[in-house]
């Protein structure tokens with residue numbers, strides 16, 4: 001076995017099941033393995049690398065700042081954090097932002113904010129606040145967050161979990177209406193369920209959620225860690241519904257593919273529930289993160305990556321539909337967040353990912369039956385054509401291998 005893989009297996013926890021490739025370099029949409037083979041990265045680190053690998057402007061911002069001032073904690077003011085927070089508030093239309101590092105921490109921040117808002121502003125009786133979440137959600141891996149999950153494996157062996165969460169079916173506005181009580185603090189929802197297999201809710205769902213939440217004095221919190229930062233062809237996916245949520249969680253691509261940078265954003269009334277000592281993070285909002293986050297937003301806007309994601313996402317889905325492969329049962333997505341649902345009678349999504357890898361395309365299965373296609377937003381149509389050709393090749397070959405089985409179907 002490859003020595004690198006061997007030492008990861010020997011000394012690391014067995015909490016991931018990586019494809020058998022050792023990556024050593026990345027540039028733009030490409031990564032290279034230890035044998036010098038080049039791959040197109042159609043995973044983008046679960047959408048964290050929307051700007052492409054080692055974007056020169058982002059690397060320069062990071063290294064310049066690293067030579068100047070990197071970490072001082074929030075015990076002091078620094079010259080960059082305010083600029084970053086101002087920028088993200090201007091771009092999203094929200095009033096205030098609280099910086100964290102990982103997505104899960106920003107989601108935890110949202111849960112704390114919603115609960116404290118419920119007690120101090122909405123006047124919910126002490127310890128009675130409820131937060132509504134959706135079946136099939138993915139919001140991270142902390143104890144509270146896996147406690148909200150409907151995925152048995154994410155929860156199994158990790159209880160007991162904090163109470164105060166109520167689960168409803170995703171995309172079902174009636175279920176939300178029925179779940180809201182006078183003690184409901186918030187409804188936390190993903191505009192598209194990424195980890196659940198790129199599940200797109202019915203058109204107008206978020207708009208209906210926003211109206212219902214507003215009517216009942218319930219906060220609408222969208223987890224845009226994966227769908228935000230232009231991934232779906234708008235800066236925030238909630239813009240497709242023409243709404244501004246009360247609270248938004250961002251992460252992943254906010255770190256420009258270089259650092260973990262996350263934010264909890266909200267209207268003023270919600271953020272104002274926090275007072276010094278209520279919440280914090282040693283690294284949250286550090287100088288490196290602030291500069292990289294600010295530059296990540298600037299690059300997205302100045303390089304027109306959001307328009308590009310909208311246009312190329314439509315193109316990608318159209319081309320994939322034209323393949324008419326009997327191995328694919330559904331193609332879903334928005335912008336450059338696309339899922340191919342594979343007919344599990346013939347192949348697992350992982351088997352097809354391994355075949356794609358041999359054709360120079362890297363991606364990873366989600367939930368066993370879905371192949372995720374989420375390239376860096378800097379990809380060009382020509383580069384996408386090469387990927388589509390590789391997918392077409394793999395599907396045709398796979399189909400031939402199973403020809404008799406498919407013929408009987």
Ligand SMILES: *Cc1c(COP(=O)(O)O)cnc(C)c1O
Pocket residue numbers: 046101102103104105107138139140141190194195223224225226227251252
């Ligand atoms: C990835 C993800 C998270 C968790 O982010 P981490 O940085 O891994 O903690 C939360 N919500 C959604 C929608 C995600 O895709």
